[in-house]
Amino acid sequence: MPGRNRSGQDPDTGSEPVRLVVSDLTNIEAFNFKPGHQGFLDFCRTVFAKPEPQFLRTDDDELVVFRHADLRALAVMPAMGNVPSGVLSAQMAAAARRFGFGESASSSTTGQAIADGFANQFFFNNDPIRAPLRRMTLGQIGPKAAPSMIDLARSIAVQTLAATPRDQRIDFTRDIAERFVVAFWTRIVGLSEHEALAVTALVRAMSAVFVRFDTPAAFQATDDAFAAYMSILDRAARRSLAHQPHPILAALDSGLAQLDLVDDPAYAGIVPKSAGKMLAGLLIDGFHTVATTATSVARVLAHRPEVLAQLERMPSLWPAAIAEALRLQPVALIFKRYTSDDVFHNGFLIPKHTRVAMMWAAGNHDPAAFPAPETYDLTRNSAAVTSFGGGSQICPGRHMAQMLTQALLQTIACEGLELAPEQAADEWARSTVFLQLKSFPVVLRQRST
Numbered sequence: 013m014p015g016r017n018r019s020g021q022d023p024d025t026g027s028e029p030v031r032l033v034v035s036d037l038t039n040i041e042a043f044n045f046k047p048g049h050q051g052f053l054d055f056c057r058t059v060f061a062k063p064e065p066q067f068l069r070t071d072d073d074e075l076v077v078f079r080h081a082d083l084r085a086l087a088v089m090p091a092m093g094n095v096p097s098g099v100l101s102a103q104m105a106a107a108a109r110r111f112g113f114g115e116s117a118s119s120s121t122t123g124q125a126i127a128d129g130f131a132n133q134f135f136f137n138n139d140p141i142r143a144p145l146r147r148m149t150l151g152q153i154g155p156k157a158a159p160s161m162i163d164l165a166r167s168i169a170v171q172t173l174a175a176t177p178r179d180q181r182i183d184f185t186r187d188i189a190e191r192f193v194v195a196f197w198t199r200i201v202g203l204s205e206h207e208a209l210a211v212t213a214l215v216r217a218m219s220a221v222f223v224r225f226d227t228p229a230a231f232q233a234t235d236d237a238f239a240a241y242m243s244i245l246d247r248a249a250r251r252s253l254a255h256q257p258h259p260i261l262a263a264l265d266s267g268l269a270q271l272d273l274v275d276d277p278a279y280a281g282i283v284p285k286s287a288g289k290m291l292a293g294l295l296i297d298g299f300h301t302v303a304t305t306a307t308s309v310a311r312v313l314a315h316r317p318e319v320l321a322q323l324e325r326m327p328s329l330w331p332a333a334i335a336e337a338l339r340l341q342p343v344a345l346i347f348k349r350y351t352s353d354d355v356f357h358n359g360f361l362i363p364k365h366t367r368v369a370m371m372w373a374a375g376n377h378d379p380a381a382f383p384a385p386e387t388y389d390l391t392r393n394s395a396a397v398t399s400f401g402g403g404s405q406i407c408p409g410r411h412m413a414q415m416l417t418q419a420l421l422q423t424i425a426c427e428g429l430e431l432a433p434e435q436a437a438d439e440w441a442r443s444t445v446f447l448q449l450k451s452f453p454v455v456l457r458q459r460s461t
């Protein structure tokens with residue numbers, strides 16, 4: 013098999029592992045991988061037809077982990093860390109040079125707003141900084157806190173739907189999902205109406221970061237959107253904190269004030285400098301990824317009226333129905349990790365400082381874990397689903413994402429409404445990070461009784 017070299021000893025088994033040489037592995041494109049949903053499905057159908065290969069690589073020589081068992085096993089290893097913010101900054105500087113923004117990494121600032129925005133999301137932190145930020149976040153939007161906000165979410169869903177036109181073609185993402193999530197987080201951060209509108213447009217512009225930039229202008233525009241977004245959220249949060257902050261904002265503010273940690277871009281990352289910046293970092297997903305999730309689940313269910321009817325009879329099935337919809341049509345395609353040390357796994361040695369692409373979406377379509385993966389089946393074990401990652405880095409926003417998705421879609425049903433998908437062919441974004449529709453055209457209409 014390409015990509016093998018013998019080296020060292022596995023400390024656990026004492027046997028000699030095979031050292032992975034990522035650049036020697038087969039490119040995922042050889043297995044029909046292409047950005048977008050169809051490319052993802054083609055890849056899964058091809059690669060899971062045989063038990064080999066175990067690993068692949070991306071164009072950028074990142075190690076691709078895609079089999080369910082490997083994703084789950086590697087995710088729990090402490091040395092499978094997050095990409096340090098310094099590594100991300102260097103990547104942005106390299107992109108800036110490639111696009112002709114300055115001769116050297118230090119002579120251009122384009123790309124740094126993107127890097128700074130993400131650096132405030134503890135996706136780019138490792139311990140000792142990551143653990144306390146994660147605890148603070150889970151305390152505010154984790155398994156206890158998220159369900160307690162469902163009534164607020166439902167009331168916002170009712171308002172959103174009341175202002176949505178009936179019986180005409182709309183885009184579910186723009187006209188319902190985005191407006192709903194922005195209205196929800198607006199209450200937490202304290203955005204003005206004008207700021208909320210600006211943030212909606214900026215988040216849309218920022219999502220270009222998940223697609224490969226084609227032109228310097230696209231790179232610059234995305235960087236500008238990140239800078240404006242961070243500044244609006246930080247300003248709004250400061251204003252709220254000075255008056256009557258939402259408890260989530262107040263808790264993040266006091267939590268950060270108690271942290272006694274220093275920045276370490278090379279490994280642990282940076283400590284957010286304000287609650288507004290921390291929340292802004294988290295809400296990149298809170299806005300974009302939650303709206304994308306709600307769209308994905310809405311699309312799966314809109315095509316399955318029998319499941320919607322079952323949910324009406326048994327509303328307690330909503331969490332399982334959402335988990336299965338997200339398994340079938342996942343949103344998070346690839347999330348990056350970075351090895352902080354040599355990692356030994358299943359007879360292989362993954363060297364320190366390897367950039368790893370965890371293809372979480374593929375875990376959901378591995379027939380070894382989910383027989384007949386393209387079939388929607390409400391009786392599956394949702395604990396095995398990999399839509400939100402795994403291990404100690406498993407998404408801390410998942411409870412909130414599920415609650416918001418349920419609140420929105422259940423409210424549509426409770427209001428006696430339904431989404432009728434327009435039959436236009438679906439167009440997917442050419443992203444190698446997220447699986448997201450460019451738009452989901454539907455008609456929102458009153459259900460006939």
Ligand code: HEM
Nearest residue numbers: 135294297298301344347400401402405406407409412413
């Ligand atoms: C309120 C919304 C959300 C917030 C605040 C949020 C936040 C985060 C953060 C901070 C991490 C890094 C965790 C760590 O390093 O310890 C993370 C990881 C992740 N999130 Fe989320 N997220 C949200 C929604 C979503 C949604 C809707 C999805 C997909 C459906 C998603 C998928 C993931 C995945 C796949 C990971 C990687 C986990 C891993 O590497 O094991 N997130 N999220």
